[in-house]
Amino acid sequence: MMPVRTLRLGALLALAALHAAAGAQTTGPDLAKAKNCMACHSVEAKLVGPSYQSVAQRYGSEAGAADKLATSIRKGSVRKWGAIPMPAQNAVNDDEAQKLAQWILSLKP
Numbered sequence: 823m824m825p826v827r828t829l830r831l832g833a834l835l836a837l838a839a840l841h842a843a844a845g846a847q848t849t850g851p852d853l854a855k856a857k858n859c860m861a862c863h864s865v866e867a868k869l870v871g872p873s874y875q876s877v878a879q880r881y882g883s884e885a886g887a888a889d890k891l892a893t894s895i896r897k898g899s900v901r902k903w904g905a906i907p908m909p910a911q912n913a914v915n916d917d918e919a920q921k922l923a924q925w926i927l928s929l930k931p
């Protein structure tokens with residue numbers, strides 16, 4: 823039979839793992855990775871889509887910029903940056919879109 827102390831340690835480790843999983847998507851960069859944004863974007867360089875720094879530079883000082891970008895993320899974006907459209911990001915909810923938009927705006931160089 824397993825000693826009680828070993829069981830407790832196991833429970834603690836399980837809790838720690840759960841906590842780590844729940845916290846994994848809370849930061850902008852982690853969320854962007856988890857939602858596959860980085861397949862088309864990078865912070866500094868243009869890939870398929872514009873770099874997040876250039877997005878921040880364009881909208882950074884506009885009132886309501888975060889809401890505007892959150893809408894672009896949720897609904898998609900066409901012809902603001904070039905010929906390639908961004909499809910609506912259906913795996914992102916409103917809260918996540920806000921968080922991503924605020925993170926992107928914080929990257930203004």
Ligand code: HEC
Binds near residue numbers: 900
């Ligand atoms: C399939 C490639 C692709 C993926 C995946 C993608 N994007 Fe984009 N994104 C683009 C392209 C292309 C544009 C430029 C669209 C345009 O010209 O209007 C863009 C534009 C943007 C803009 C600027 C919108 C505006 O109003 O000017 C933001 C912000 C953005 N993406 C954030 C994200 C975030 C956050 C994610 C992940 C949830 C994401 N993108 C996933 C390709 C992508």
